[in-house]
Amino acid sequence: MCNQPHTPKSFASLQPDGFDAVVVAGGDFPTHAVPLTLVEQARMLVACDSAGEELIRRGYMPTAIIGDCDSMSQEFLTAHCDIIYKVEEQDYNDLTKATRFCVERGCRRIAYVGATGKREDHTLGNISLLDFYRREMHIAALMATDHGVFLSASGTTELATFAGQQVSIFNLTCSHLEGDGLRWQPYAFAAMWQGTLNEATGESITLRGDGSYMVYGVYE
Amino acid sequence: MCNQPHTPKSFASLQPDGFDAVVVAGGDFPTHAVPLTLVEQARMLVACDSAGEELIRRGYMPTAIIGDCDSMSQEFLTAHCDIIYKVEEQDYNDLTKATRFCVERGCRRIAYVGATGKREDHTLGNISLLDFYRREMHIAALMATDHGVFLSASGTTELATFAGQQVSIFNLTCSHLEGDGLRWQPYAFAAMWQGTLNEATGESITLRGDGSYMVYGVYE
Structure with a gap:
């Protein structure tokens, strides 16, 4: 396995x-x-x-x-x-x-x-x-x-999205976190509220972190 | 102030x-x-x-x-x-x-x-x-x-409770956390799920942490 x-x-x-x-x-x-x-x-x-x-x-x-x-x-x-x-x-x-x-x-x-x-x-x-x-x-x-979906992830994650999809990112253990395809550039948020209110700009987002994080996206 | x-x-x-x-x-x-x-x-x-x-x-x-x-x-x-x-x-x-x-x-x-x-x-x-x-x-x-109340706290906190009150503790920045008056001894939980499902045994609980934490208690 x-x-x-x-x-x-x-x-x-x-x-x-x-x-x-x-x-x-x-x-x-x-x-x-x-x-x-x-x-x-x-x-x-x-x-x-x-x-x-x-x-x-x-x-x-x-x-x-x-x-x-x-x-x-x-x-x-x-x-x-x-x-x-x-x-x-x-x-x-x-x-x-x-x-x-x-x-x-x-x-x-x-x-x-x-x-x-x-x-x-x-x-x-x-x-x-x-x-x-x-x-x-x-x-x-x-x-x-x-209302939406939570995923647990680490490292690099590419997710299919739709333009305008409301997305939130909750950092758990990353000291570095960045991404593409989002309205606001994510970083290694220290608090849960900092990663909320983001938005996908197109058909996918990619997140790159050196630890664990959670992603939430609302339904279409 | x-x-x-x-x-x-x-x-x-x-x-x-x-x-x-x-x-x-x-x-x-x-x-x-x-x-x-x-x-x-x-x-x-x-x-x-x-x-x-x-x-x-x-x-x-x-x-x-x-x-x-x-x-x-x-x-x-x-x-x-x-x-x-x-x-x-x-x-x-x-x-x-x-x-x-x-x-x-x-x-x-x-x-x-x-x-x-x-x-x-x-x-x-x-x-x-x-x-x-x-x-x-x-x-x-x-x-x-x-369903209940969330409080934000740090250091030592004493809270009035009732016996059997369901209580959850969410560690934010503590490296040491302990308490009295709870069914299960809290510690510096690394994840949110670890501090849930606790219970007050009497009319008060006291929490002692070296950082910030959140406490949740259900209504009577």
Whole structure:
């Protein structure tokens, strides 16, 4: 297995067949067509804890529901015992437990949905986990929200865009960061707010950093 | 003027009279009683751009509306020209323009609402600005969302809590960080997800760091 994860090359258009698994977290359930299509066409659909109940209530059938299952009724647990995997350890949250489940089954290209909304500390934590998954678990991780897409990347990254696409860059460990195809030249931002409010000027952007960073782009 | 900003001492109960100004950003309009009460009882109510239209539509009367005003209709601009302050520079976003407006009028204790929801890159940027406002503009900044409160802090911080309160700590520049009154001992977390999912065990927590950090606590 190659330890260099594939980085998705575009957030202008997301192909559901580009992912081995879709993980649904317990934030706001998606309403935008992009994350909904990912859920509907997932090869493997893995739910974090209570998101499993939400999926089933909405008529989807998850491949697996992972979590500590504390909030599930006995009736639900019994009815869906064949797909429920109870994981009680405290070091990692449900998103990471679900990710590990996917990795153990050979998945390397994982899309995350429902990972924002509700508690903002969970939103921050879930977004930052994309970098952890890329670096430590060699996963090509992409998060599709109701507004846009987060990618974790390092080194040089070229992404397909559309002219005028709103883009934000969040530096994590770069001491040097630059790019092409953006309205404002990125640099090794010291704070998250400094990389926001940028914009693609054409059909691609290229970022070159000497460390890790995250890129966010809004939908067309 | 003292350059050491006062840090709000509690996120268990927020007193609207504890703030000189309330800034309403253009994210999701608040629905929870805590941010709504802050809006209703604000001494000075400052809206970021389109949030001004939202406030007026909902029957509130902002003291000022700050922004580039690009999205406002000519009719709205004419009707409310006495409270609209057009600021077109590109280096800072609307939240910072509104903050600067407040600071120029002597405000040092500022609560932010409507600063999360909608685009997640704006959410990340707005949350990170609290630290900038504390360090660079000497503001005691607090963000009240529909789920909890973000505080920016440094050094030693004691906060009133309630037993079982879900708390997350986001390290920014600490190389040493520890605390009391928490279920899990904080440390100088290298990633945002590492400080999430903590919990207050009693009526207060104390954090001791050698740099800046953010604290988030959910409402009771």
